[in-house]
Amino acid sequence: MGRLEGKNILITGASAGIGEACAREFAKEGSNLILAARRLSKLDELKADILKQHPNITIYTVALDVSDKENIDKVVPGLLEKVKHVDVLVNNAGLVIGLDRLLDTSAEAIDAMFNTNVKGLVFLTQAVLPGMLARQTGHIINLGSVAGKQSYGGGSIYCATKHAVDAITRALSIELVDTPLRVSQICPGMVKTEFSTIRFRGDQEKADNVYKGLQPLVGQDIAELIVFTASRPPHVNISDMLVFPTAQADSKTISRST
Incomplete structure (x- = not known):
């Protein structure tokens, strides 16, 4: 039996991209999905698609907007009554809006990024963590980014949110060091998902140009690493992982074929 078989995995932002890929990869391990x-x-x-391939696992689905604390406070307690406990929380939900300079970034874009990327992660962790502490077992895996390690022009607010995720992850790991709980962060570079389409407000051509001339990561690449991180033995914690496609060296150093 694998280490993740029968474990309950809560994944936010699970409807597409890395979140969807995580759902499929955890299902292969025999995990139950939330x-x-x-x-x-x-x-x-x-x-429905996953259950065709893995009929022996249990899957719960729930409409949840992590940017809305009232929604979290209303939905999560009822969810936990059904699933009883969460073994692994994957804080994957996140977004970026535009490539505007700080001077030109709208208040609405700032609120959307901070409410989703930072506040949502914090509030959902606060909702799940007490149960983990009560049972003295659990793993929190946060989706960071190279943007949380290196800032770049046109990304001041997004980078700030991902720097916050980095700081929150590190601080939480310190706060929980005297418990068996684990805290991890996975920080991707360029991953081709609908992320860039959202960034450019639905402009598919602009989104596609981000990855032109190189082979980017895809959601499954990151999902495999998240599952690997979650499946380590209890005494092993992968605290921080920075992952690039081979043609990327940092947030702005990229090799593109002509």
């Missing part, structure tokens, strides 16, 4: 995102119909489609 899939959360704003688009419930997408989650239900994903659930």
Whole structure:
């Protein structure tokens, strides 16, 4: 039996991209899934597809907007009554809006990024962590980014949110060091998902140009690393992982074919 078989895995932002890929990879391990995102119909489609291949696992889907604390406070307690406990929390939900300079970034974009990337991660962790502490077992895995390690022009607010994720992850690991709980952070470079499409407000051509001339990472690449991190033996904690496609060396150093 694998270490993740029968474990309950809560994944936010599970309707697409890295979150969807995580759901599929954890299902291969025999894990039960709690899939959360704003688009419930997408989650239900994903659930049906996964159960065709893995009929022996249990999957819950729940409409959840992590940027809304009232929504978290309303939804999560009822969810936990059904699933009883969460073994692994994957704080994957996140977004970026535009490539505007700080001077030009709108208040709405600032709020959206901080509410989702930072506050949502914190509030959901606060909702799940007490149960983990009560049972003295659990693993929190946060989706960071190279943007949380290196800032770049046109990304001041997004970088700030991912620097916050880095700081929160490190501080939480210190706070929990005298418990068996584990805290990890996975920080991808360029990953081709709908992330860039959202960044450019639906402009697919601009989104595609981000990855032009190189082979970027895909959601499954990161999902495999998240599952690997979650499946280490209890005395092993992968605290921080920075992952690039081979053609990327840092946030702005990229080799593109002509």
